[in-house]
Amino acid sequence: MVRxxxxxxxxxxxxxGVEITLEKKIPHGxxxxxxxxxxxxxxxxxNELFETRLDQRVLLQLAAQIxxxxxxxxxxxAAACRGRGEIVEPVKLPASFDLLLVKPDFGVxxxxxxxxxxxxxELPGVDYAPQEYSGVRFRNDLxxxxxxxxxxxxxxxxxxxxxxEVGAALLSGSGSTIFAVLRDGVEAEKLxxxxxxxxxxxxxxxxxxxx
Numbered sequence: 577m578v579r580x581x582x583x584x585x586x587x588x589x590x591x592x593g594v595e596i597t598l599e600k601k602i603p604h605g606x607x608x609x610x611x612x613x614x615x616x617x618x619x620x621x622x623n624e625l626f627e628t629r630l631d632q633r634v635l636l637q638l639a640a641q642i643x644x645x646x647x648x649x650x651x652x653x654a655a656a657c658r659g660r661g662e663i664v665e666p667v668k669l670p671a672s673f674d675l676l677l678v679k680p681d682f683g684v685x686x687x688x689x690x691x692x693x694x695x696x697x698e699l700p701g702v703d704y705a706p707q708e709y710s711g712v713r714f715r716n717d718l719x720x721x722x723x724x725x726x727x728x729x730x731x732x733x734x735x736x737x738x739x740x741e742v743g744a745a746l747l748s749g750s751g752s753t754i755f756a757v758l759r760d761g762v763e764a765e766k767l768x769x770x771x772x773x774x775x776x777x778x779x780x781x782x783x784x785x786x787x
Contacts (some may be wrong), residue, residue, distance in 0.1 A: 577596055577598060577614050577615060577618045579615065579642055580614075580615040580616075580618035580619050580622075580638075580639075580642055580646075581594060581596065581618055581622065583619075583638050583641060583642065584618070584619055584622045584623070584638065587630070587634070587638055588626070588628045588630070590626060590628075592626065594622065594625070596618065598614065603679055603683075603753075603780055604683055605682070605683015605684060605685070605752060606677075606679050606683065606748070606749075606751075606752060606753045607684065607686075607747065607748040607749030607750050607751045607752060607753050608677070608748055608749065608753055609645060609648070609649065609749065611643075612642075612643055612645045612646045612648070612649060613649045615639070615642045615643065615646050615649075616639055616646050616647070616648075616649035616650050617649070619635050619638055619639060619650070620635065620650065623635065632650060632651065635650050636650050636662065636664060637662075639662075640660075640661070640662035643661075644660045644661035644662065645657075645661050645749075646661075647661060647662050647663075647664045648661065648664055650664065651664060651666045652787070653666045653667070653668070653787060654666070654667050654668065654669050654786070654787070655667055669712060669786060670710065670711035670712065671710045671711065671712075672785060672786050672787075673710070673712075673757050673758070673785070673786045674757075674758040674762075674764065674783065674784075674785050675755045675756065675757060675758065675783070675784050675785070675786065676736075676742075676755065676756040676758055676764055676767060676768065676771075676781060676782075676783055677748070677753050677754075677755050677780075677781060677782045677783075677784065678732060678736070678753065678754045678755070678756065678771060678775075678779060678780075678781050679752055679753040679754075679779070679780045679781075680728060680729070680732070680752055680776060680779055680780075681776075681778070681779070681780070682726070682752055683751075683752055684722055684726060684750050684751040684752045685750075686749070686750040689718050689721050689722050689750035689751070690718070690750070692721035692724070692725070693717065693718065693720065693721050695721075696720045696721035696724045697720070697724060698720055698723075698724075699723050699724060699727065699730050701734070702719075702723055702730040702733070702734055703734070703737070704719055704720060707737075707744040707745075707746070708744075709743040709744040709757055710743065710757075712744075714744045714746045714757070715746070716746050716747045716748075716749075718747060718749070718750050718751070719733075719746070719747045722747060722750060722751045722752075723747075726751065726752065729747060729751055729752060729754060732754045732775060733745050733746065733747065733754050735774065735775065736754060736756045739756070739767055739770070740759075740762075741756075741758055741759055741762035741763075741764070741766070741767045742756045742757065742758065742759070742767070743757045743758065743759050744756070744757040745757070758783075764783045768781050768783075
């Protein structure tokens with residue numbers, strides 16, 4: 577956030593100061609883009625606060641200077657990203673999904689996951705194939721290196737996919753969150769209770785809906 581604020585000041589030639597209060601609700605090292613979304617929101621918020629009217633193209637360029645996945649959060653919608661992440665094309669999902677996020681009490685370093693990708697191998701008994709649900713194809717190539725080291729995450733994904741409430745389950749980013757796409761009309765609380773009973777009584781979980 578500090579880097580984003582300073583970059584905004586440089587781009588707008590502004591000497592005005594600002595006080596930012598951050599209330600974190602996304603766990604650290606979760607693969608949910610918590611830090612990147614903080615940076616993107618800082619750019620968007622300052623642009624609105626100071627009425628500088630930087631267009632989205634400029635904001636994307638600034639975001640790309642902070643991190644490869646920061647531009648993704650500028651449009652505020654689902655998006656396809658190319659290049660190293662700086663080329664962002666908003667897309668519309670065919671449906672809105674309810675998701676159950678499941679994160680054990682450890683994080684996964686993103687640079688490590690990318691660095692291990694070429695040398696990693698698949699674990700026996702874990703299905704890495706793309707999943708099709710409600711017109712969307714779910715796939716994450718980082719599952720291979722992450723599951724090889726953090727075997728529990730592969731187990732959580734496999735367990736979730738077997739549950740009747742779940743249409744698809746996948747590693748989020750580089751982890752350590754696994755998200756489950758819930759089928760229409762299911763009660764997430766019942767699934768959460770089974771997660772606590774069968775996996776970990778203290779595991780972090782959250783239910784959310786895609787935009």
